[in-house]
Amino acid sequence: MGTGRDLGRQLGAALQEGTLPADNGRALANRFGDWLGADRSLEGPLRDLASRPRLRQALTSQGLARRRALSDLADELAQTYSPRVLAELLALLEAAFDESALGPVAPAMGPRRPAGPMLRGWAGFLADGLRAIGPGMALAVAAAAVLSWLAGVLARTLPGPWSTSAGLFLASLILLAQGLTLGPLRRWRRRWTLDPVRSDQPRLAWLWASSPWIHLRNSEAVLNALALLLILGASPLSLREAVLRYALTALATTAAAALCARRMGLLSPRWQGATGAVSALLALPVVLGLLQRRELTFPLAAIAVPAWVPFLVVGALQLRWILPRQREDDDGEPGQRLLASTWWWGLVFGTAWALLTWGRALIDAWLPSGR
Numbered sequence: 001m002g003t004g005r006d007l008g009r010q011l012g013a014a015l016q017e018g019t020l021p022a023d024n025g026r027a028l029a030n031r032f033g034d035w036l037g038a039d040r041s042l043e044g045p046l047r048d049l050a051s052r053p054r055l056r057q058a059l060t061s062q063g064l065a066r067r068r069a070l071s072d073l074a075d076e077l078a079q080t081y082s083p084r085v086l087a088e089l090l091a092l093l094e095a096a097f098d099e100s101a102l103g104p105v106a107p108a109m110g111p112r113r114p115a116g117p118m119l120r121g122w123a124g125f126l127a128d129g130l131r132a133i134g135p136g137m138a139l140a141v142a143a144a145a146v147l148s149w150l151a152g153v154l155a156r157t158l159p160g161p162w163s164t165s166a167g168l169f170l171a172s173l174i175l176l177a178q179g180l181t182l183g184p185l186r187r188w189r190r191r192w193t194l195d196p197v198r199s200d201q202p203r204l205a206w207l208w209a210s211s212p213w214i215h216l217r218n219s220e221a222v223l224n225a226l227a228l229l230l231i232l233g234a235s236p237l238s239l240r241e242a243v244l245r246y247a248l249t250a251l252a253t254t255a256a257a258a259l260c261a262r263r264m265g266l267l268s269p270r271w272q273g274a275t276g277a278v279s280a281l282l283a284l285p286v287v288l289g290l291l292q293r294r295e296l297t298f299p300l301a302a303i304a305v306p307a308w309v310p311f312l313v314v315g316a317l318q319l320r321w322i323l324p325r326q327r328e329d330d331d332g333e334p335g336q337r338l339l340a341s342t343w344w345w346g347l348v349f350g351t352a353w354a355l356l357t358w359g360r361a362l363i364d365a366w367l368p369s370g371r
Helices: 002-017 025-036 043-051 053-059 063-078 083-097 105-112 122-155 166-182 206-213 218-232 239-264 275-292 308-322 334-339 342-370
Strands: 297-300 303-306
Touching: 002 025, 002 083, 025 043, 025 053, 043 083, 053 063, 063 083, 122 206, 122 239, 166 206, 166 218, 166 239, 206 239, 218 275, 218 297, 218 308, 239 275, 239 334, 239 342, 275 308, 275 342, 303 308, 308 334, 308 342
Parallel strands: none
Antiparallel strands: 297 303
8 A cells, every 4th residue: 555655645745835736636646657657656636636525625624624625535545446446545645645644534543444353345335336326326227227217108109110129219319419429419529428437427427318318429339329229129128128128238337437447446437328338149049059069140131240250340349449548547457447348248138147047948848757
């Protein structure tokens, strides 16, 4: 835990010298970056810390006001970061503001360090994480139910293939939403992006409901729309069932990715669009085909497309987007960015779904002979 304490000492020295841009979050983030040097493991959390009003309030105040600001800041950080990252940030604050001068704040900050088994364990972390993102998840479930009902209503009124093809319906919705973000709603496009910082803010819970339909990349929107059209084009699912399953699968993959990002202290992941649902829908037939030792296909006009073909194509493109740094502010290692992606969790859920389907088929085949 030396990095946080070293940075805290430099922060405290600059504060005493009067050379610190305490009221400028961006300048403060740049100063943290200069002090960080070659070790960039805390770059994302430090940028977030510099942007928090409570830190700037602590830097520009004294006495009781500073202690209150530090206490509130410690609460905010404890709800956002994993124990490892949290310990570094708390060490930074203690070194910067002189732990002996924190008074009542120090006891409040101490128990949040990853010393106790409950805080170290996954059970405690998952409970805290689910409580933090709970409002967004609840709103997303409610939105899925409403959209599913609306899809059932539209199925009785839409003409032709839009009322009978779940793939065409979902693909059309995604492309329509993407088109709106290129035109009338262009200014709101990035504001609709769900990320680790926004994921646990109750006032932004609506982002969880909109994230399955908005893509940050136009190419990803087209890719996912084409994949849904191929996978669900001939599906017997009703529009109501298809919309509900799609929205809930997208929610499950996003929640898992958000919890994983919180655990690793990542701030750069962006979660939006159909990526998680498409990944699960492609992993299911591929894994199930391997387990059953047969090739599952998707019908496309007069040909049958093996499930592994779109699986490999979509997977290769997603890895191209996920693993390399796409922006300067991307934090974490490639493996961490992969674990915090909805594509990865779609692959996990699709595989689990295939295993359950295969296991159930084995049980059904065994039961009659066992009687």
